Amino acid sequence: MTRVYVPRDTTAVSLGADDVARVLSKTADAQGADITLVRNGSRGLFWLETLVEVDTDAGRVAYGPVLPEDVPSLIESGMLEGGAGHALYLGPTEEIPYLKHQQRLTFARAGITDPVSIDDYRAHGGFNGLITALASTSQQIVDEVKTSGLRGRGGAAFPAGIKWQTVLDANPQSEHSRYSGQKFIVCNADEGDSGTFADRLVMEADPYLLIEGMTIAGLAVGAETGYIYLRSEYPLAQMVMNDAIARAKAAGYLGDNVLKSGKAFHLEVRLGAGAYICGEETSLLDSLEGKRGQVRVKPPLPALKGAFGQPTAVNNVLTLAAIPYILAEGGQAYADYGQGRSLGTLPFQLAGNIERGGVVELAFGITLRELLEGYGGGSASGRPMRAVQVGGPLGAYMPESQWDTPLDYEAFADVGAVVGHGGIVVFDDSVDMLEQARFAMEFCAVESCGKCTPCRIGSTRGVEVIDRIRDNQDRDANLVLLHDLCDTLEDGSLCAMGGMTPNPVRSALQFFPDDFARTTPSTTTEES
Amino acid sequence: MPQATPSNTRARVQAIVADLKHMPGALLPILHQVRDSLGHIPTEAVPVIAEGLQITRAEVHGVISFYHDFNTQPIGNHRVQICRAEACQARGSRALEEHARKRLGIDYHQTTPDGEFTLEPVYCLGNCATGPSVRIGNHIHGRVGATRFDAILDDAITVPLDPEPLTEGDA
Ligand SMILES: Cc1cc2nc3c(=O)[nH]c(=O)nc-3n(C[C@H](O)[C@H](O)[C@H](O)COP(=O)(O)O)c2cc1C
Ligand code: SF4
Numbered sequence A: 001m002t003r004v005y006v007p008r009d010t011t012a013v014s015l016g017a018d019d020v021a022r023v024l025s026k027t028a029d030a031q032g033a034d035i036t037l038v039r040n041g042s043r044g045l046f047w048l049e050t051l052v053e054v055d056t057d058a059g060r061v062a063y064g065p066v067l068p069e070d071v072p073s074l075i076e077s078g079m080l081e082g083g084a085g086h087a088l089y090l091g092p093t094e095e096i097p098y099l100k101h102q103q104r105l106t107f108a109r110a111g112i113t114d115p116v117s118i119d120d121y122r123a124h125g126g127f128n129g130l131i132t133a134l135a136s137t138s139q140q141i142v143d144e145v146k147t148s149g150l151r152g153r154g155g156a157a158f159p160a161g162i163k164w165q166t167v168l169d170a171n172p173q174s175e176h177s178r179y180s181g182q183k184f185i186v187c188n189a190d191e192g193d194s195g196t197f198a199d200r201l202v203m204e205a206d207p208y209l210l211i212e213g214m215t216i217a218g219l220a221v222g223a224e225t226g227y228i229y230l231r232s233e234y235p236l237a238q239m240v241m242n243d244a245i246a247r248a249k250a251a252g253y254l255g256d257n258v259l260k261s262g263k264a265f266h267l268e269v270r271l272g273a274g275a276y277i278c279g280e281e282t283s284l285l286d287s288l289e290g291k292r293g294q295v296r297v298k299p300p301l302p303a304l305k306g307a308f309g310q311p312t313a314v315n316n317v318l319t320l321a322a323i324p325y326i327l328a329e330g331g332q333a334y335a336d337y338g339q340g341r342s343l344g345t346l347p348f349q350l351a352g353n354i355e356r357g358g359v360v361e362l363a364f365g366i367t368l369r370e371l372l373e374g375y376g377g378g379s380a381s382g383r384p385m386r387a388v389q390v391g392g393p394l395g396a397y398m399p400e401s402q403w404d405t406p407l408d409y410e411a412f413a414d415v416g417a418v419v420g421h422g423g424i425v426v427f428d429d430s431v432d433m434l435e436q437a438r439f440a441m442e443f444c445a446v447e448s449c450g451k452c453t454p455c456r457i458g459s460t461r462g463v464e465v466i467d468r469i470r471d472n473q474d475r476d477a478n479l480v481l482l483h484d485l486c487d488t489l490e491d492g493s494l495c496a497m498g499g500m501t502p503n504p505v506r507s508a509l510q511f512f513p514d515d516f517a518r519t520t521p522s523t524t525t526e527e528s
Numbered sequence B: 001m002p003q004a005t006p007s008n009t010r011a012r013v014q015a016i017v018a019d020l021k022h023m024p025g026a027l028l029p030i031l032h033q034v035r036d037s038l039g040h041i042p043t044e045a046v047p048v049i050a051e052g053l054q055i056t057r058a059e060v061h062g063v064i065s066f067y068h069d070f071n072t073q074p075i076g077n078h079r080v081q082i083c084r085a086e087a088c089q090a091r092g093s094r095a096l097e098e099h100a101r102k103r104l105g106i107d108y109h110q111t112t113p114d115g116e117f118t119l120e121p122v123y124c125l126g127n128c129a130t131g132p133s134v135r136i137g138n139h140i141h142g143r144v145g146a147t148r149f150d151a152i153l154d155d156a157i158t159v160p161l162d163p164e165p166l167t168e169g170d171a
């Protein structure tokens, strides 16, 4: 009996993995071949999806990108025996350079296991961190996280250990509240940034990792309830997470008595409703409470008054997913990766117009160019890369002159850019940067929570001003106006939605001025 | 998508509220459930939800209007969402949007006259390495150019049990 793996994550399925699986079963059946089909998560090598793997005596062998119509010829050429006779043969999976040279701590299991199999999870080191945590005091767990140097992966890069200390030390007693005495762990799985999909891949390919990380977080700060606030744009992640939570409960990893320790931890997925701003933590909390997702004024910090008015640790999926490794291997083992104040690894996400898109987990310090060229292989279109937006829609567009910047929070800040959640979106030379600046303003207008006038109204003005620049109406005056608008947004916004929308706009103006000086609008004709 | 009739709407919403109102922060789960079972959140649902949660109608309405997901009008049989965000732009989503508008003869937030498709923008589906991305129902499709877009729509309206295939060039 041969085990054959066909991924089930969103990207693989979006490229036909379900059909590949179906044809594979049918063809193998028809030929009397004895196979077990495993729907694994994805390895995150998205350009190779659907990446089919076959177990052999010498380890797993990969084929890709496989289309349903390739299956018969693959089987004929001996794929089920690991044969090398097909054009789609890629050799041993672990030897694919893109994967081989990564430093996978968070994604160590992704694509290897059946995502919802607890046995698989444990066989690959799963729950070791939880076992250590159960044998530790809350303070010891928090100290371990401090040692790791882990900073929040959701964008703001705030040290996780310090946040947890605040929640641990917070007093949960509140008068007149049905929630008095409780603390909460809230996982921010809103992943709204374009160009990011690492949170999704954790949830779809290794959901117990997040469950384990959140349970440890609960033990660390004294919370017995956790919520995963998941964006509604991720239906598959929702399904996998719910399945995994139910199984973890049944197996005693969640519930009133976690692994018979006497400690409780309950976990629930809550669905967002299509609002980018709900990724901002205070807006998220209001949404979780059943309100409009409007940004709260800080203080009070969510760590002291968060969900339902109680002390709450709000952390990104990747932050929480880094925790099991830190507990299992020690904070220092994690801190041995990275550089300066950017310690550990970050799963970078190569997206947009890139030949080899996917998840690349590496220690901080690699340069943007190494990622773009070494891993990404340049643009997908074959045209020169021109602009790269790092860190989501509020991140700057970086021109080639900045691509040698190392991926490091401080190094990026020094050039006016952000690492954020690690999304890297590539544009080739057919991009019109005026249109990109316009989109940044438009996006802000569509997604503003409406609380601050500059963000709500200024962004719409921004779109109009850019339209006038494009149409060559009073161009110089309107360029001045656009800069003034950016100043107003920066100065008069409560949160980074309004406050950072100027990043993409100003960087487009500064590094790609020609696109704002055309006498006739360019016509972008991209083929797909 | 199941259609709501005024007579049973109230009862269905009441059942959903009764089922979920004990949850902390129950309003969003309730609204999701109402939308999933009725296809939209009808005006009649608002007072039922408000009463069940002991909040004002204005509050319920305020929450509904805040979120893109909560449509208050019925939509077509298929919600077609095209990703408008940056990574998909870099792969040609602007051209795809143009094509979709022409092919369907509608703009965003509109429904085709035959009631099949409602076109909506979406800002990222987490499929950014293989854009342009399109979501129909709970299915996400990658690398969607014009041809693939047409094929996906055709698939969506194909009635699986119909023995007679549609005439050539139809739809
Ligand atoms: C407009 C806006 C959108 C945000 N979106 C997200 C998001 O989608 N996911 C996320 O984890 N953090 C997001 N953040 C950051 C959160 O506010 C917060 O810093 C984070 O959830 C804290 O977790 P961490 O410390 O583990 O990063 C966003 C912030 C802003 C201002
Ligand atoms: S800057 Fe925009 S999104 Fe942020 S609080 Fe103000 S209005 Fe809301």
Ligand code: FES
Pocket: A194, A195, A196, B083, B084, B085, B086, B087, B088, B089, B123, B124, B125, B126, B127, B128, B131, B132, B133
């Ligand atoms: S930008 Fe389109 S799927 Fe992410």
